[in-house]
Amino acid sequence: MRPIDGIDLLLLDLDGVVYKGAHAIPHAVEAINGSGVPAAYLTNNAARTDTQVADHLASFGLAVRASDVVTSPQAAMNLLASHVPDAGRVLVVGGEGITAEIAKRGWQVVRKASEQPHAVVQGFAPHVSWTDLAEASFALQRGIPWVATNMDWTMPVAEGIAPGNGTLVSAVHTAVGRMPEVAGKPERPIFQLAKGRFGASSPMMIGDRLDTDIEGANKVKMKTLHVLTGIDQARQLIAAPKMRRPDYIVQDLRELGDDYEVPRETLEKSTGNVFFEVGRAAVKRSGNRVELLRAGERHVDTVRAACIAVWTSDFNIHGMHIGKEILEL
Template sequence: MARPTPLGDADVLLLDLDGVVYRGRSAVRHASEALEAVRGRGVPIGYITNNASRTAATVAEQLVGLGMPARPDDVVTSPQAAVRLLADRLPAGARILVVGGDGLRSVVLEAGFVLAESADDTPDAVVQGFSPDLGWKDLAEAAFALADPERLWVATNTDWTIPVDRGIAPGNGTLVSAVHAAVGRLPLVAGKPETPLFETAVERFGAQRPFFVGDRLDTDIRGANAAGMPSALVLTGIDGPKQVLAAGEPDRPTYLLADLRGLLEPYPEVRLRGDGVQVGKAVARVRGTALEVVRAGEPIDLLRAAAAAIWNSGVSVYALGVPDEVLRLTASLR
């Protein structure tokens, strides 16, 4: 009997973007062909992103340019999830101070809210999202408005970093932290790893059996686990073997995949073999203060076996010696 595939009987495939579908301005290798195969199975595809600086239409346009058919409605953004939080708590016509870019302002207006220009307009809420044009005056205005402890504060996301062409730059989390330091409280958060973004996506597609794929354990996978949906980590983005082996229970994916092609490939069984774990032909075990590779097998299967061995051992990876052949797997998997 053929083993089941990770995608299984999912009725929607939800994907993070950067590191899963594209990296910077280029498509991730094999992503387009894999998603075409998913569409061939009749499974809808949704893209969910914490990035609050771009509109859904802009994201869809980029995807189309990379050979991945997408409509704006296929893209679910953290500003959309943030507005959902506002709409659950405030009536239409409420006055919102937006600390962010045009992508955030546009969805606030589309939801029937009114834009406040400053704290002096006595807004009903503050919503904060990333924009590269934000400055001290914008953050100060948010702090002035939030001096009222009853005023609602929603953040699109709290990602500490954001990838840009020149490298890794401070993300919305750092800007939220600056306001937090001034006002002494924390916002409601819409984006990953919190669940509103996932819930907005499930509602958008009317899904009963969603499946999520991401490349970061502490945001993507933690969020999917919190939302109660199965997930896969692909090794084409941020997190690699070292992070996988160190993952705590809230951050452990249901599946580990080299790339998106693995969604439709039979997934090997994880088997306990004496004091070791076997996946495919790969066998790994924890013995004393070391992770031992008994048999290497395929690179992705070795990582799966090593991760299961460590996760089942109750021993932190930081207390173990780990062979270089496991830690250097990412390059061979891409």
């Protein structure tokens, strides 16, 4: 069976799945275009509009319209809708990705607590300052609703890893003593928005981060596929708690249309040892010990075998002894 069999919509994360930095990830564009399944794109990035994201993706050769892009600010607007009246005022911490969506709703963007906003929405933008965080804090002390586009603690930039929106939200939380509603991954609103917009009955989320892409899709019972071209690699997958375990693990998106080999499990009755094999890769589990017997011809085969050996154990990961060769995958 292929990962895309029975799927009527691909929901794809961006950085680490479609592109990395300024360049498309090898094989990603060709695999998406050739999948035969409609594609949409989910992003927690609140700094860009859907049109800007679509233009960026189109520059790689993908056929993308703005309506194919689901952003965390769009999901945030749905959360705000029950709190903000027509032509109401919303204090914005963030940039154009948020203000463009507020304009579509006919609401007013304000930047100061003294303008008596009906709600606060907070998302990342490079220009966000202490003053912006302070104004949000002052407004929230009146008890008005607070929505965050996402809670990503970090974000990748050209120079390395930088603080993300979650870090800035935490600063406001420290001042006001409460937490916001969250719209983006891994929370349900962005996934519910995507399912509703495209009318998909069997979508699949494709991502590279277990704590956002995979966990969020699992919460709403979507199929999940983790690709090893981005952030989380073998070590994170092997140690993943149940809510962060994907249905499929692939090396790159070319495997969307390939037959997916289910790990073979063999119990040795005389010893109680269990062997897990994918291709030539073989992993043995003996009680709470897991060791690599034979690496596969493909790295991903070894990762899959190791994951199943750990995930199907009766032991908690913290009580298991994982062989050095597996930890170094």
